Amino acid sequence: MISISDLELLQMIQNPDTREKGYRSLIEMYQRRIYGVIRKMVVIHEDADDITQNTFVKAFKNINNFHGNSSLFTWLYRIATNESLNFLQKKKKRFFFSIDDHEAVMESYLDHSGMITGDEIERKLQKALLKLPDKQRLVFNLRYFEDLGYDEISQITETSIGALKASYHHAAKKIENELRIE
Amino acid sequence: MKNLPKTNIFNTPQDYFENLPEKILAKNKKQKTRSFTLITSMAAAAVIILGMFIFVLSNDIHPNNTLEANLDQEIDLYINSGYWQAEDILSFADNPNSILDEIITMEWGTYENENTDQSEEDWWY
Numbered sequence: 001m002i003s004i005s006d007l008e009l010l011q012m013i014q015n016p017d018t019r020e021k022g023y024r025s026l027i028e029m030y031q032r033r034i035y036g037v038i039r040k041m042v043v044i045h046e047d048a049d050d051i052t053q054n055t056f057v058k059a060f061k062n063i064n065n066f067h068g069n070s071s072l073f074t075w076l077y078r079i080a081t082n083e084s085l086n087f088l089q090k091k092k093k094r095f096f097f098s099i100d101d102h103e104a105v106m107e108s109y110l111d112h113s114g115m116i117t118g119d120e121i122e123r124k125l126q127k128a129l130l131k132l133p134d135k136q137r138l139v140f141n142l143r144y145f146e147d148l149g150y151d152e153i154s155q156i157t158e159t160s161i162g163a164l165k166a167s168y169h170h171a172a173k174k175i176e177n178e179l180r181i182e
Numbered sequence: 183m184k185n186l187p188k189t190n191i192f193n194t195p196q197d198y199f200e201n202l203p204e205k206i207l208a209k210n211k212k213q214k215t216r217s218f219t220l221i222t223s224m225a226a227a228a229v230i231i232l233g234m235f236i237f238v239l240s241n242d243i244h245p246n247n248t249l250e251a252n253l254d255q256e257i258d259l260y261i262n263s264g265y266w267q268a269e270d271i272l273s274f275a276d277n278p279n280s281i282l283d284e285i286i287t288m289e290w291g292t293y294e295n296e297n298t299d300q301s302e303e304d305w306w307y
Contacts, residue, residue, distance in 0.1 A: 027203040056206045118191030
């Protein structure tokens, strides 16, 4: 399951003399993909930046619990997606008594932030995605944008492949309907 | 779905990924230091609480007993130094007359018994 580079990285991290270098290599190897999947979930750069940092710090803290049952990348993805979902859950609770809601904040960010490029259709797609439940949106992002297989998504989300296929199918239908209406 | 774009529309600030490893490593170090400080503080607090617990157990303190003992010592001191006379001590009591009666009865009673014994002795001789 573990690629050679994963093994080398783990060996570097386990050795106190090369640990720092191992950490740095791990970040450099996976930071773009980890940030990418987090950013698609939380939309706002500052939030994605925080969660990406926390993801790696948590990974370093728990690296001894990684037993190689999956690839290092899948393990990192699992931490990143859990952190993102927890973040969104907390935001929802915090906005429960507030006038704004976090979905509206993210939607507004898609329209007005300088950190967003893309044409109108691309932004419409992202807005339609925001209307999905968080876990369904995560499955859609991992399958559609990250091109991951159901096996890998199953390991990341700890969900059965059947449930994932159903979730993706529902998400795709909802998005098509949403875009057709608009 | 086939016509939907897959392009990444999310931008990052310039040099973001060049600086990110440094930020993460610094945060990791900071959290390690913080958790070490927290563990040290908790250990110190545990030692203090345990120490206090052992002290209380080994020195079984009864505040009332200690107060009484101190009072008795103080009274003895006043009497022995002659600062308090018998009248003074009697005046502290709620019913000095009954105490006096008690003392007289005790003393006279003893005297009468002693006298009776003596007369019996005389009769024998």
